[in-house]
Amino acid sequence: MQELTITRHNEMIDPLLHIWSWQIPVYLFIGGLVAGIMIISGYFVLQGQYKRNVFSCFYLPHISLLLLTGGMTSLFLDLEHKLYVWRLYTTFHWTSPMSWGSWILVIIYPVLWLNTLIRIPERYQNKVPVFDRLSALINKHPVLIKNIGILNMLLGVLLGMYTGVLLSAFGARPLWNSAMLWMLFLVSGLSAAAALVHLITTDQYERELLAKADNAFLTLELFVFGGFITGLLTSTRVHIDAVKLILVGPYAAVFWVLVIGTGILLPLSIQLLAVNHKVKHTPVAPLLVLAGGLMLRFVIVYAGQYSHWS
Amino acid sequence: MARFGMAIDTVRCVGCMDCVVACKTENSVPEGFNRDWIATEVTGTFPTLHMEIRSERCNHCDSPPCVHCCPTGASHVHDVGGVVLVDYDKCIGCKACVASCPYGARFINPSGYAEKCTFCIHRVEQGLLPACVSVCPTHCMHFGDLDDPNSEVSQLLASRNHHSLLPEAGTKPRIFYLT
Numbered sequence: 001m002q003e004l005t006i007t008r009h010n011e012m013i014d015p016l017l018h019i020w021s022w023q024i025p026v027y028l029f030i031g032g033l034v035a036g037i038m039i040i041s042g043y044f045v046l047q048g049q050y051k052r053n054v055f056s057c058f059y060l061p062h063i064s065l066l067l068l069t070g071g072m073t074s075l076f077l078d079l080e081h082k083l084y085v086w087r088l089y090t091t092f093h094w095t096s097p098m099s100w101g102s103w104i105l106v107i108i109y110p111v112l113w114l115n116t117l118i119r120i121p122e123r124y125q126n127k128v129p130v131f132d133r134l135s136a137l138i139n140k141h142p143v144l145i146k147n148i149g150i151l152n153m154l155l156g157v158l159l160g161m162y163t164g165v166l167l168s169a170f171g172a173r174p175l176w177n178s179a180m181l182w183m184l185f186l187v188s189g190l191s192a193a194a195a196l197v198h199l200i201t202t203d204q205y206e207r208e209l210l211a212k213a214d215n216a217f218l219t220l221e222l223f224v225f226g227g228f229i230t231g232l233l234t235s236t237r238v239h240i241d242a243v244k245l246i247l248v249g250p251y252a253a254v255f256w257v258l259v260i261g262t263g264i265l266l267p268l269s270i271q272l273l274a275v276n277h278k279v280k281h282t283p284v285a286p287l288l289v290l291a292g293g294l295m296l297r298f299v300i301v302y303a304g305q306y307s308h309w310s
Numbered sequence: 311m312a313r314f315g316m317a318i319d320t321v322r323c324v325g326c327m328d329c330v331v332a333c334k335t336e337n338s339v340p341e342g343f344n345r346d347w348i349a350t351e352v353t354g355t356f357p358t359l360h361m362e363i364r365s366e367r368c369n370h371c372d373s374p375p376c377v378h379c380c381p382t383g384a385s386h387v388h389d390v391g392g393v394v395l396v397d398y399d400k401c402i403g404c405k406a407c408v409a410s411c412p413y414g415a416r417f418i419n420p421s422g423y424a425e426k427c428t429f430c431i432h433r434v435e436q437g438l439l440p441a442c443v444s445v446c447p448t449h450c451m452h453f454g455d456l457d458d459p460n461s462e463v464s465q466l467l468a469s470r471n472h473h474s475l476l477p478e479a480g481t482k483p484r485i486f487y488l489t
Contacts, residue, residue: 001355006366007327008347010417012405017414019405080403081422087382087400098381098406171375171479172412236478309412309476 004310017173017305023078025297029192030071031163032185032293036193037064038108038156040210041115045149050118056197056206061115061152063196068112072105097166104162108155114138114148160186167304174235174242175300175307180228184296187224191217192293195267195286207281211271214289218268225260242307251303259299263292313372314391314429315456315484316443317463317472318365322450325350325363329442329451333367336430336441343417345427346442362489365442365451368415368427369475369483370394376407376416385424391455393431398423412479429453456484 012019041060044050050058079085089106093099117135126132138144164182171177194214201207232243246255267285274281325348333339333346346367354360374394377385384400385407387393396407401423408416408424419425430440434453438444443451454461459468463486466472472486 001352001359003352004349005351006347006349007330008344008366008414010343010414013408013414013417017409019408019418078404079422080405080418081401082403084382084400084402087384087402091383093381093383095378096381096406098379098404102381169379170406170410172410305409309479 017308020078020301020305022298023074025294025301027071027075027078028163028166028185028297028301029294030067030074032160032189032297033192033196033290034064034068034071034108034189035156035158035160035163035186036189036191037061037067037196038112038115038152038159039190040193040197040213042149042152042154042156045115045118045152046146050145052203056201056203056210058119059121060197061112061118062121065109065112065116068105068108097162097169101162101166104155104158108159111148111151111155115152118145118148157186160189163189167300170304172309173304173307174238174309175232175245175304177239178228178231180224180231181300184221184224184228187217187221188293188296191221192290195289195293198271198281199283199286199290208275211275211281211285214286215268215271215275218264218271218289221264238307238309242303245303245306246299249303250306251299254295255299255303258295259292262288263295264289267292311389311457312391312455313457313484314370314393314434314453315463315486316429317452317466317470317486317488319448319450319452319466319470319488320362320364321488322448323363323365324448325365326447328445328447329365332441332445333427333430336433337428339425340420343419343425345415345425362487364487365446366413366415366475367442367485368394368411369413369481369485370427370429372482372484373480375410375412375481379406379410381406388431390431390435391429393429393434394426395428395431396424396426398425412476412481413483 008014037060088102117131117138120135161182164185167176168178168181191214194210194217198207198210198214229243232239245251267288270285273279327348330344330346339345346365349364349366351362352359370393377387377394382400382402384397386395388395403422416424416426439453443453452463452466454463456463458464466488467486470488472488474483474486
């Protein structure tokens, strides 16, 4: 037998770590979604699709600015010493993923802003002269538009990776301590972004294209999940115990039903039928993908805190 | 530069919790929280059981993940003795350091910043011992410079069997338990 009794019972630490509540999964989900939007939107900008008003790259940057602000607010709500948040921007610690993230977000805002200026929606034109002048300047230089597209894609990848690296850098939490986590969150973010466009677009071509792309992302996500789980299952005892939390432990039901079942397999099946014209496109599938992406973050954040070394 | 550490004799420790009370008093640790605590570990198969009583706290690791992950530099390695400390005015309460500690040694003070054992650096800088060490009735706790081969802790570690907590986590803890 091995029985350990301790007299410590610190709030949020004992009996098991539970320092992060809904704010962090929501922040990570929105971060991943924005990352995916930036990559998709950047790709469409490169393709010259910004010229078509109905196309999603026309309004995706505006949505992502709002989403990112929502995500940052969620993160801010999680801080325990809120008035000191400005301290993030008085230094840069290269060993801290959170420090990288806070600076990446500072760079992302203006890049997203530039993306919105490529095409200002009609109702907002001639409201702020500076924006109109900037928009005119950008449109005079097609190379600049291409560079904004490339920058959006690059920073989108960086943001998507960051949401995973943020957790995987915690060696003390075996479930998070996987080199596959950044890939999982990046692919999940891409899938969620594709689902969002699929959900809101009015353009038939775009809906079809994004549904196909989402099918590819969801399939890839299943493979990445396979790598993530296999990597942990073939590691040390603590890592095996950690991954069992989601495979057969207290988080298994949510993981298998809401993340894998209704979050990936069911929408993938519906969308495969839709793109093959067996059934009509339905908002149910992308809604399930979005809900599955959110549940993925909840399961990973909660179960990861539960996982421990001793 | 000195490298402070502790050697705690588990054969002598009786788990009286004097160290816990001394720490709470000396450092005004908020009610309901502890910077140090007593762990009792029973191993073996009846009737061949072995019980180890340990006074545990922050291990002031040589490779401290809490310092590495801190985004503001609030968690840092102090110039004196390489003690791991938190600058409360820099801490934003993101709890990354709490998540990164495999020992659960940190907690969030009700005022919002991360808190943990400081090895009573305010006392040590005055030539005193940490409060927990100074009150131990069985004299099972020893504090000193691990880099000084003539210090009491170094001598004890050189002459006695000892172990640290979770060495496999790779944090290189500086608290050793004499067995």
